[in-house]
Amino acid sequence: MVFEEKMIMNGEPEDEEEEEEEEEMVDPIEAVRQKCEASEHCAHAQERLEQCETRVGSRSSTEEDCTEELFDFLHARDHCVRFRLTINKNSGFNSAASTFIKTLI
Incomplete structure (x- = not known):
């Protein structure tokens, strides 16, 4: 009972620290859509x-x-997104071609 009262009085600082450390989740496809x-x-x-x-x-x-x-x-827009994601997925090109394509993306 005393332990519970201390928890209530003091709060749980670990939870607050964890909340501050969490970054907002961002859907990576949104960035590609905006570029497209x-x-x-x-x-x-x-x-x-x-x-x-x-x-x-x-x-x-x-x-x-x-x-x-x-x-x-x-x-x-979706055609552009598909093209850009396919280019990123198929990076089997030589490095010069891959670098050039990434500058376009």
Whole structure:
């Protein structure tokens, strides 16, 4: 009983230290997606999506939605992500080619 009271009074400093040491988990694919969204092909698809959203948002009543533009953008981004992840996975190239490709990624 005395031990429990000391624990309650003093708290558990070990837990606080562990919480401070933990870093926030980051999904690595998010970084690749952001790089791909900045690529020329994805930027073009994203521009078309934004134009559609502006056009649809400016009208009071319309049957148009931006589903096609959204799917085009997601397809372009996912294609880029797949390409970049495949390049990283297949690093069986010689070192000069591998270094060159990594600069593109």
